[in-house]
Amino acid sequence: MPDQYDVPDRHHGGGLGSREEIAYVCDQLEHIGAALEMYGPAGRAPLEHLLAALRDGEDPAAPLDALHEALLAAGDAAGIHGRARGLNPQGVTPATPDEWVLLCPAHQCSRHIWPDGPAAPRCRISGLPLRRERL
Known part of the structure; x- marks a missing residue:
């Protein structure tokens, strides 16, 4: 029997599916905003x-x-629910990671990036610094 983490469910309070969708929105914020404005x-x-x-x-x-x-x-044509997710998470280039990863400060999205300097970039949604987590 699968547990709650085996089956993504975007309709129940921020399941894996909604975290992926929020990561997509975060990564494509400017593009989505421009498309909607136009x-x-x-x-x-x-x-x-x-x-x-x-x-x-x-x-x-x-x-x-x-x-x-x-x-x-x-x-x-695909909106946000239909986006195909590649092998690389949204916002992450296929670079060699170091021992830290930067994650959503509010634990609301699955987007993550590799640090490229001493200061953590800020979340595009909340404005809070991304949180560092050791791999």
Whole structure:
């Protein structure tokens, strides 16, 4: 019998699926915002609603669904739920990692990057510094 970590479930309070989707949104923030401004029926509102929900620690399932639908309406064929994830996580180039990784400070998304200097970059959603974790 699979446990809760074996089956991604984006509709139950930030499961693996929603973490991947939030990582995609974080990585593509500027592109998504520009597409919605240009072609979205409600402009950037669905993106801003998701960002506000994440900043407030709310369940992201409904805002993620709304953003997905807005992207489809704007002409994005896959939205955020249909993105194929490659072998490299969002935002990570296939470089050789060092012994530290930088992660979402709020544990809301699965995006991670390798440190490239002494100062940690900031989260694109919360503005908080990314947290360092030893591999």
